[in-house]
Amino acid sequence: MSTLRFRGPVLPDGEARDLYVVDGRITLEPVAGAETAAEGWIIPGLVDAHCHLGLDAHGAVDEETTEQQALADRDAGSLLLRDCGSPADTRWVHDRDDLPRLIRCGRHIARTRRYIRNFAHEIEPGDLTTYVAQEARAGDGWVKLVGDWISREEGDLSPSFPADAFAAAIATAHDHGARVTAHCFGETVLPGLVEAGIDCIEHGTGLTTDLVETMAARGTALVPTAHQLNNFPMYAEQGAERFPAYADHMLDLHARRRETIMAAYEAGVAIFAGTDAGGVLPHGLIADEVAELASYGMPTEYALGAASWRAREWLGWNAGLEEGAPADFVVYPRDPRADLSVLREPTAVVLRGQVV
Numbered sequence: 009m010s011t012l013r014f015r016g017p018v019l020p021d022g023e024a025r026d027l028y029v030v031d032g033r034i035t036l037e038p039v040a041g042a043e044t045a046a047e048g049w050i051i052p053g054l055v056d057a058h059c060h061l062g063l064d065a066h067g068a069v070d071e072e073t074t075e076q077q078a079l080a081d082r083d084a085g086s087l088l089l090r091d092c093g094s095p096a097d098t099r100w101v102h103d104r105d106d107l108p109r110l111i112r113c114g115r116h117i118a119r120t121r122r123y124i125r126n127f128a129h130e131i132e133p134g135d136l137t138t139y140v141a142q143e144a145r146a147g148d149g150w151v152k153l154v155g156d157w158i159s160r161e162e163g164d165l166s167p168s169f170p171a172d173a174f175a176a177a178i179a180t181a182h183d184h185g186a187r188v189t190a191h192c193f194g195e196t197v198l199p200g201l202v203e204a205g206i207d208c209i210e211h212g213t214g215l216t217t218d219l220v221e222t223m224a225a226r227g228t229a230l231v232p233t234a235h236q237l238n239n240f241p242m243y244a245e246q247g248a249e250r251f252p253a254y255a256d257h258m259l260d261l262h263a264r265r266r267e268t269i270m271a272a273y274e275a276g277v278a279i280f281a282g283t284d285a286g287g288v289l290p291h292g293l294i295a296d297e298v299a300e301l302a303s304y305g306m307p308t309e310y311a312l313g314a315a316s317w318r319a320r321e322w323l324g325w326n327a328g329l330e331e332g333a334p335a336d337f338v339v340y341p342r343d344p345r346a347d348l349s350v351l352r353e354p355t356a357v358v359l360r361g362q363v364v
């Protein structure tokens with residue numbers, strides 16, 4: 009098999025180089041007889057830091073559908089996925105060289121009857137640490153909690169568990185070597201989670217100025233799923249008749265979403281790109297998520313790093329395409345820092361050294 013060569017400016021530094029691919033890894037040492045496979049702007053493989061494989065709006069899906077979801081992500085350039093909760097056992101994806109690399113959170117952990125039906129383990133506070141330990145052992149280093157959801161009694165968003173139960177859950181996950189993240193739409197749940205040392209917040213529309221400074225100081229990450237936040241008016245409408253306070257709350261969070269997420273950015277919270285594909289949204293929309301983040305006012309290069317080199321490093325992978333790094337990258341015909349729309353038209357997607 010001939011060695012492949014890729015040439016062009018390599019992000020994040022943008023310096024022009026020749027990358028050679030040998031045995032699925034990058035070398036910068038010229039290889040005689042290498043065949044030029046593609047030229048253009050080369051970026052470390054994209055990351056979707058919040059998606060759901062093996063899940064659709066009704067719950068777990070079969071392996072064929074899961075495969076289609078993973079292929080849609082891959083073909084969009086997402087070569088590393090952090091699955092943020094799935095009721096399907098997707099461990100088999102690890103054995104498939106043609107599918108993106110996958111970091112699984114296991115199954116969502118929610119309060120009884122307080123999440124989308126068929127998605128989560130639905131439990132009571134006394135069982136929380138047991139389930140966290142179980143999901144930490146079964147997953148790939150992350151556990152996903154449902155931080156808040158509508159409470160039928162209160163008619164509004166409300167924390168799923170008491171703050172001390174969340175704190176014990178986070179400590180248990182950390183004891184098992186797993187990081188913890190939580191779905192959070194509202195305000196109330198957040199201070200306790202951040203104080204207890206949670207590693208990441210998903211959505212984060214209820215963040216306040218005080219709290220983003222604490223998050224920045226503690227290194228708590230944020231995955232806003234900006235594209236998903238555009239659905240808040242739809243969720244509000246669905247609940248408006250029975251839960252008017254909830255509907256108003258969702259509309260208010262939606263109206264302030266840009267300011268909220270940008271306050272986190274300004275405070276120095278590390279923000280990463282996640283599409284939230286797999287529940288309501290389709291897979292393969294990482295380009296749209298990056299564009300949506302940039303539309304909030306983040307620099308283009310920051311939004312791009314949120315879906316590439318910074319996210320890779322955060323998740324424990326090689327940030328850059330240096331000597332010996334896995335050959336996972338995407339080649340584009342133009343500089344994505346100057347024009348994010350080019351993310352929708354990759355020239356080549358290279359996963360484990362193979363042009364896919």
Ligand SMILES: [Zn+2]
Pocket residue numbers: 058059060092284287
């Ligand atoms: Zn999600």
